[in-house]
Amino acid sequence: MDDRIDLPPVRLVVEQCRRLCVTCRARRARVATPPRLAGAAATPFGPRPHTEISYLKTFQAFSFERLQAMLLELVGPLLSQGGPSNMIRRAQRRSAEDLGAALVLLRPGFVMASEEL
Structure with missing residues (x-):
């Protein structure tokens, strides 16, 4: 079986x-x-580019130069390095409220099993 x-x-x-x-x-x-x-x-920019830029910068450790190159290929116009930086800041402000609600749900929980060492 092949997955795609x-x-x-x-x-x-x-x-x-x-x-x-x-x-x-x-x-x-x-x-x-x-x-x-x-x-x-x-x-x-709408919510999707904000999400993509935040993910690539935060979790994939893209440099601002690499983000600029990616946006140039996808969108077309060349953005300054401040553009993605501002997008990340806006996304962080939006998610701050949801973070508090998620922590309230997660804190009383307990781990039944974990495979991590």
Whole structure:
């Protein structure tokens, strides 16, 4: 019996949003229309790239240079090293609440058997 594990093809989904931004000459105040897409003001990346980047950096010990090269091949535009760093920070903030709930469930548990030495 042969096992085969394959990943689904990657499809890039791009939603563009243009915003009008003007500066008042008299007051020197900048006025911009609100973003139409949810989360457009914060980051152009959805939850999946955040998850992938966090996993590769945290558990697979990818360097930022290697993450840049991978994103260049997958997405196309070259990102700075700060891009993946910000993505990891955002993902950590989101998972902090879930971590507390998971620890509450795990702490009273006990190990019945373990094969690790």
